Amino acid sequence: MPQHLRALAHTGSEVSLDVAPPVTLRAVVDALEARYPMLRGTIRDHVTGQRRPFLRFFACEEDLSHEPPDAPLPEAVSSGSEPLLIIGAIAGG
Amino acid sequence: MSNVRVLVGTRKGAFILTADGKREKWDVSGPHFAGWEMYHVKGSPVDPNRLYASQSSGWFGQLIQRSDDGGKTWHQPGTPPGEPPAAGPPKGVSNKFVYDVSVGTGKPLTTHQFYDGTQHPWEFKRVWHLEPSLTDPDMVYAGVEDAALFRSTDGGENWKELSGLRGHGTGPKWQPGAGGMCLHTIILDPSNPDRIFIAISAAGAFRTDDGGKTWQPINRGLYSKYIPNPTAEVGHCVHHVAMNPSRPGVLFMQKHWDVMRSDNAGDSWQKISGNLPTDFGFVIDVHAHEPETIYVVPIKSDSEHFVPDGKLRVFRSRTGGNEWEPLTKGLPQSNCYVNVLRDAMAVDSLDKCGVYFGTSGGQVYASADAGDSWNPIVRDLPAVLSVEVQTLT
Numbered sequence: 001m002p003q004h005l006r007a008l009a010h011t012g013s014e015v016s017l018d019v020a021p022p023v024t025l026r027a028v029v030d031a032l033e034a035r036y037p038m039l040r041g042t043i044r045d046h047v048t049g050q051r052r053p054f055l056r057f058f059a060c061e062e063d064l065s066h067e068p069p070d071a072p073l074p075e076a077v078s079s080g081s082e083p084l085l086i087i088g089a090i091a092g093g
Numbered sequence: 094m095s096n097v098r099v100l101v102g103t104r105k106g107a108f109i110l111t112a113d114g115k116r117e118k119w120d121v122s123g124p125h126f127a128g129w130e131m132y133h134v135k136g137s138p139v140d141p142n143r144l145y146a147s148q149s150s151g152w153f154g155q156l157i158q159r160s161d162d163g164g165k166t167w168h169q170p171g172t173p174p175g176e177p178p179a180a181g182p183p184k185g186v187s188n189k190f191v192y193d194v195s196v197g198t199g200k201p202l203t204t205h206q207f208y209d210g211t212q213h214p215w216e217f218k219r220v221w222h223l224e225p226s227l228t229d230p231d232m233v234y235a236g237v238e239d240a241a242l243f244r245s246t247d248g249g250e251n252w253k254e255l256s257g258l259r260g261h262g263t264g265p266k267w268q269p270g271a272g273g274m275c276l277h278t279i280i281l282d283p284s285n286p287d288r289i290f291i292a293i294s295a296a297g298a299f300r301t302d303d304g305g306k307t308w309q310p311i312n313r314g315l316y317s318k319y320i321p322n323p324t325a326e327v328g329h330c331v332h333h334v335a336m337n338p339s340r341p342g343v344l345f346m347q348k349h350w351d352v353m354r355s356d357n358a359g360d361s362w363q364k365i366s367g368n369l370p371t372d373f374g375f376v377i378d379v380h381a382h383e384p385e386t387i388y389v390v391p392i393k394s395d396s397e398h399f400v401p402d403g404k405l406r407v408f409r410s411r412t413g414g415n416e417w418e419p420l421t422k423g424l425p426q427s428n429c430y431v432n433v434l435r436d437a438m439a440v441d442s443l444d445k446c447g448v449y450f451g452t453s454g455g456q457v458y459a460s461a462d463a464g465d466s467w468n469p470i471v472r473d474l475p476a477v478l479s480v481e482v483q484t485l486t
Contacts, residue, residue, distance in 0.1 A: 038172040041188045042153040054152040
């Protein structure tokens with residue numbers, strides 16, 4: 001997770017979540033927000049549910065940002081052997 | 094002895110500056126929320142330890158922070174740090190600002206005018222200004238971009254739009270200024286709990302006399318040559334409005350160009366720019382004890398947002414406008430090219446009145462003698478977005 005989200009959630013750069021199958025982007029972010037409610041609205045817009053434009057989802061050397069939110073994540077992510085990365089755009093001043 | 098606490102919002106965090114009543118030696122605390130844009134931090138007049146802060150970023154959107162101990166610790170209302178997950182739906186809605194689109198309250202709440210003149214849907218971007226209630230520490234108003242007014246009655250945990258403002262019919266004529274279409278000024282009338290003044294760039298000033306249910310534009314007398322009808326009911330780029338609480342019917346306005354005053358709660362306005370070197374600017378404020386003493390910081394022009402002639406000068410009028418004197422003692426008078434944004438000036442209520450302002454160059458200046466002389470409290474903060482002062486007894 002980006003540094004600012006870690007600071008808000010008072011957690012480290014990596015968190016482990018138990019997610020019931022099917023493990024999708026939506027299910028993972030839902031679980032993250034349930035564990036850390038202070039992150040609600042920071043990754044996805046409260047109203048539209050859309051990913052914030054300066055954030056991307058990477059996993060297994062793939063950009064999953066534009067995958068459907070209900071598509072299954074790679075097996076390596078759902079099994080916990082590879083992380084799902086929430087990346088903030090390198091931008092701004 | 095009294096103390097003062099100056100709440101500073103910057104492009105990269107918030108800072109809290111404290112001093113005793115002499116206002117000579119300052120403690121600096123911060124950055125709070127380092128790396129975030131802190132548009133506004135303001136304390137409750139009823140409970141000075143209750144502070145509200147608007148925290149936002151282009152990456153992660155809007156957050157609301159609250160302190161109940163004068164800024165020592167903070168939390169997002171409803172989600173204290175370290176709180177174990179509770180049963181039921183997640184909390185964390187203190188950053189949820191949802192426009193009211195209901196038919197009953199709304200009329201056409203759907204679009205406003207965009208930069209290119211086309212109609213554009215309202216989209217929430219950030220909170221510009223937080224105005225705590227004069228009587229209830231759990232009640233606070235939020236002025237947001239795209240322009241709308243929200244209110245929380247539970248300490249900032251949940252927000253509800255006062256949609257009569259957008260619903261009274263002129264919304265489709267409102268348009269964004271260069272900084273966005275923001276509701277940046279909220280003034281609560283201490284003599285009338287049902288009366289609130291707000292201002293929007295670029296729509297103008299509005300007033301409610303029924304606690305926010307219905308609103309009327311109060312822009313008669315404003316002249317804006319950059320809109321098709323310079324005297325239109327709405328469309329004026331009002332930058333800031335100020336009021337002395339002892340005279341709630343008298344308002345002072347810094348418009349895009351022009352400094353104005355109203356003696357009838359905004360029903361009509363007169364120009365009071367007088368001998369100012371330029372009447373473009375952002376801030377305006379009123380002396381705490383002398384309601385005809387007002388302060389502005391003239392900016393060169395709408396295309397050159399810095400002080401004219403390389404000189405940082407606060408201009409003071411002791412006559413309610415028209416006759417202005419430059420205040421320069423302690424302020425840089427050469428090679429200075431900073432701006433002072435609309436919410437970046439405040440006054441304390443000590444005797445003599447303290448005046449404070451922050452610049453785009455990261456300086457926060459204080460005057461403990463009503464503007465006669467100035468000293469920098471800090472010189473090298475990130476660009477200052479807002480300054481508020483609490484007088485603590």
